[in-house]
Structures are given as structure tokens and as C-alpha cells.
Amino acid sequence: MAKITLENLGHSYMPNPQAPSDWALKQLNLDWDDGGAYALLGPSGCGKTTLLSIISGLLTPSAGRVLFDGQDVTHLPPDQRHIAQVFQFPVVYDTMTVYDNLAFPLRNRHVPEADVDRRVREIAEMIDLTHMLKKRAAGLTADGKQKISLGRGLVRSDVNVIMFDEPLTVIDPHLKWLLRSKLKELHQRLKITMIYVTHDQTEALTFADRVVVMNLGEVVQVGTPVELFERPQHTFVGHFIGSPGMNVLPCTIREGKAFFDGTAVPTATESSLDAVSGRTEIGVRPEFVNFADKGVPVRVTKVSDAGRFRIVETRAGEAVIKLLVNEGEGIPADDAHLAFAQSHTQVYRDGWIVA
Numbered sequence: 287m288a289k290i291t292l293e294n295l296g297h298s299y300m301p302n303p304q305a306p307s308d309w310a311l312k313q314l315n316l317d318w319d320d321g322g323a324y325a326l327l328g329p330s331g332c333g334k335t336t337l338l339s340i341i342s343g344l345l346t347p348s349a350g351r352v353l354f355d356g357q358d359v360t361h362l363p364p365d366q367r368h369i370a371q372v373f374q375f376p377v378v379y380d381t382m383t384v385y386d387n388l389a390f391p392l393r394n395r396h397v398p399e400a401d402v403d404r405r406v407r408e409i410a411e412m413i414d415l416t417h418m419l420k421k422r423a424a425g426l427t428a429d430g431k432q433k434i435s436l437g438r439g440l441v442r443s444d445v446n447v448i449m450f451d452e453p454l455t456v457i458d459p460h461l462k463w464l465l466r467s468k469l470k471e472l473h474q475r476l477k478i479t480m481i482y483v484t485h486d487q488t489e490a491l492t493f494a495d496r497v498v499v500m501n502l503g504e505v506v507q508v509g510t511p512v513e514l515f516e517r518p519q520h521t522f523v524g525h526f527i528g529s530p531g532m533n534v535l536p537c538t539i540r541e542g543k544a545f546f547d548g549t550a551v552p553t554a555t556e557s558s559l560d561a562v563s564g565r566t567e568i569g570v571r572p573e574f575v576n577f578a579d580k581g582v583p584v585r586v587t588k589v590s591d592a593g594r595f596r597i598v599e600t601r602a603g604e605a606v607i608k609l610l611v612n613e614g615e616g617i618p619a620d621d622a623h624l625a626f627a628q629s630h631t632q633v634y635r636d637g638w639i640v641a
């Protein structure tokens with residue numbers, strides 16, 4: 287196992303990249319601690335696969351270095367990096383038994399047969415495949431086959447990291463949760479560094495201790511699920527994480543105060559607002575917005591039932607502001623005022639939080 291460091295990493299698929307958009311990965315500095323459970327989360331095209339391929343050695347970055355425990359592996363081929371990968375589609379040998387599939391990575395490395403047997407049985411027990419060891423893999427369902435792929439990643443004791451690339455894509459929705467919990471449990475037992483790549487926030491937030499959020503080839507935040515919720519570092523994180531996402535409202539800054547639509551809005555960032563210029567916005571999650579006697583004047587435009595609470599959509603001019611209202615609490619018929627919880631209302635400049 288190893289700590290993985292990405293140092294000034296950048297990648298472009300173009301021979302002469304000029305504009306920032308020519309880079310699939312912009313300059314990126316990141317540490318993946320030994321034994322961590324990470325999710326790499328971002329929308330399609332943000333650079334997740336490019337980043338994985340650079341870590342696994344399938345792709346050489348245009349700029350920067352990859353270090354494993356401080357050693358430069360940027361130009362080391364994949365087979366010398368000791369990385370296991372689990373892909374979207376299970377990679378199994380259909381004609382082999384489940385046992386032989388699990389044993390394959392070890393036999394390939396000439397591990398003594400007694401050790402192979404011990405390790406295969408140990409892993410099979412962890413992933414609930416013991417009763418199937420003698421079956422041919424061809425007869426298994428998609429989730430059974432994906433468990434084999436997972437088992438083949440876990441069976442080696444020399445791996446630095448296991449990378450999962452959207453591993454639940456082909457799994458039935460009702461089994462996704464089971465496999466996800468299994469992965470979390472395996473991480474807690476084995477403490478191998480795991481990187482779980484997904485565009486699905488639920489998968490990321492339930493699996494990972496730390497989530498790396500990417501957008502447009504950049505890492506926009508690394509944090510615990512709570513940090514991403516409570517203090518999004520970028521409006522993209524606020525939008526992308528949460529359901530519904532954070533309200534992002536244009537604001538002006540005057541004399542150290544934020545104004546939205548002519549109304550002063552107290553924010554958590556108040557003391558740092560004096561010198562702020564550029565495109566400024568207020569970010570506040572629907573969970574921290576309430577109806578009040580005074581505040582931002584709005585019209586209620588839509589109410590949707592979401593079980594124990596309702597999602598209320600309001601409008602102030604062109605801007606839409608959403609809030610959550612508990613079951614049984616009143617909702618004004620049309621004109622109303624909103625108050626934002628000051629400690630959870632942040633100011634953003636050009637997308638980034640004003641600290």
C-alpha cells in the first residue's frame with residue numbers, strides 16, 4: 287500500500303494545447319492517503335477516467351508527476367504499479383469456475399498454491415461467494431460477476447490501491463445498495479486505499495470518507511460528505527451535491543455587506559467582504575432557508591411533496607429560490623419573505639467561496 291501524490295499534474299489530448307479548455311486535466315495537486323476510502327465525483331467529461339488512467343499508468347500525463355510513497359512512478363508501466371481495477375462491466379473468465387477466477391491474479395504471479403487457496407477462501411467468504419466457488423462464472427448474474435471482479439481486486443496482498451470505475455452501472459437498482467455496503471465493509475476490514483469513481487452523488491457520499499469533486503478538468507473540492515454539504519468551496523459543489531442543490535443568487539457587495547435584489551443578506555463571510563470584487567453570488571442551501579416576517583420578498587410558485595417535507599420553489603424577480611418546509615408547517619399562498627440562516631449563507635466570487 288502507498289500514499290499517492292499527484293504533483294502539478296496536467297493532461298491534454300491535443301499536441302499544442304493553448305486555451306484552458308484544451309486541457310482535459312488542468313493543474314492538479316492532490317494526495318491520496320494510504321488506506322483511505324475516496325470517491326472521485328463529477329459529471330461526464332470532467333476528467334475522471336483521464337485521472338484514473340494516469341494513476342494506473344495507462345496514460346502518461348502531459349505535465350507533472352505521479353508519486354507512490356514519494357517515488358516517482360510517472361513513467362512506470364501499469365504492471366509495475368500494483369493497482370487493481372474494477373470496471374463498469376465485470377471482467378471475468380466465463381469458462382472458469384468462480385474459484386479459478388479469484389485465484390487467477392495470484393497464480394499469474396506464481397504465488398504458492400497453498401497460499402492461493404487460503405486467500406481465495408478468505409476473500410470468497412468476505413464477498414459471500416463461498417457457496418459458489420465450484421460454479422462456472424458463466425452461470426452467475428451481473429452482480430455475482432461484479433463480485434468476482436471485486437474479489438480479484440481484493441485477492442492480491444500487494445496492491446497499492448483498488449480503483450473502481452462506475453462499478454455499479456450494470457447492477458440492478460435494488461442490489462446496488464447491497465454491493466455498496468459490502469464495499470464499505472470490505473474497506474473497513476482490509477484498509478486498502480480505494481478510489482471509487484462515479485457521477486452519482488449518493489454512491490460517492492455513502493461510500494467515501496473523503497470525496498474529490500471534479501468539474502471541467504479541475505478539482506473543485508476535497509472534503510468529507512459533511513464538509514461538502516455545509517461549506518461548498520465552489521458554487522459547482524453546492525449545485526451538484528444536495529437534492530435540490532444550493533441556491534446560487536447574484537449579489538452586489540456594498541460597504542462590506544451582500545445585497546440580493548436590493549435586500550441586505552447577512553452572511554457567514556461578512557468580515558471578509560470589504561475588498562471583494564468580480565462576479566459575486568450568495569450561496570445558501572434550501573435546508574437553511576425559511577419563511578419569515580421580513581427578509582427577501584418572493585412569490586411562491588411551486589410546491590412539491592417529497593415525503594416528510596415539501597420542496598417549495600419561490601421567485602424573486604428572475605431568480606428561483608428553493609426551500610424545504612416540514613410536513614404540517616404552513617406555506618404562504620403567494621407573497622412572502624425569506625430569511626437565510628446566516629451561518630450557512632456564503633458569498634462566492636467568480637464561483638469560489640470568499641474565505
Ligand SMILES: Nc1ncnc2c1ncn2[C@@H]1O[C@H](COP(=O)(O)OP(=O)(O)OP(=O)(O)O)[C@@H](O)[C@H]1O
Binds near residue numbers: 299310329330332335
Ligand atoms: N482519447 C481521447 N482523445 C481525445 N479527447 C479525449 C480522450 N479521452 C477523453 N477525452 C476528452 O477529455 C475530457 C475528459 O474526459 P474523461 O473521459 O476523462 O472524463 P470522465 O469524467 O471520465 O467522463 P465519463 O464519466 O463520461 O467517462 C473530455 O472532454 C473528453 O472528451
